[in-house]
Amino acid sequence: MNLIENLLTLHRVDSQVRALRTRVTSAKVYFDAQERQLALLDKQKLELETQIKQLKAVLHGLELDQTTAQERVEKLRAELNTSTNDRQYKAVLNEMKVLENQKDDVVKRAVEEMNRVEETQRRLEVHAATIVERTKVRELAKAKLDECMKDVGERLAELESERTRAADLVPDRERKVFDKVAEETEGEAMAEVTIVDLRHREFACGACNIEVPFETYAKLSSSGNSLIQCKACTRILFLQESSKAGAMSEKEKAEKPKRAKATAAVNTSGGLEQDSPEAIARDKAKFEKTRKL
């Protein structure tokens, strides 16, 4: 096998390895996303729990305030009964009034705080239900990842050693070029040269469509051992067997006398259709001749 054939084999195996790795990677990415989301939900749950604790502490403080105020009011009431003069009586009564007002305030605040505790507790319940749901999703993602690893693992190991064998058949320098391009193009290292117009010697890179010079086509035709990269997208260019003038020339060399006669006959008669296989073969033969000049 020549260099281009070896590169194409390497490319085929390399693509399979990449496809399998991508499967594992996407399963892993999905699972990791679920893990992150659950971690975030857990953190939020903790925050809500802390909030509830703090609210309850505030509520407890208010209840203590209320008890203290109540005790003071009762004490004052007793003082009121034993007060000896009007001034003292009024002062006690005044303080009692202030305390009663304060008590109302405290009760109002306590009710508010209680509502907030209840509201936060409801949020926590919803949150906990979300966590249960997301945990199920995470478990599914984990099962999928495990299954994927199991499925792919063996095949990937096989393919990777196949890739190593294919890579061993390609010389160092060319293999480095292949690896670099494959990395840059996500496994699309090879590009077929397409014939745009054989008659006008127009060729293009099958991947990026940029023009490929006739010289490149000619070189690839004559030898399967030239590594030529597309000037634009850097992919390694190759010719399909059917597009090769070189492959034809081998055959033609053997049939040279016959071909010369046939060509002459065609040329004089001019009876062939423009795009008939004979016409294309004739064109290719012409290029072959031009190329050798």
Ligand SMILES: [Zn+2]
């Ligand atoms: Zn290109």
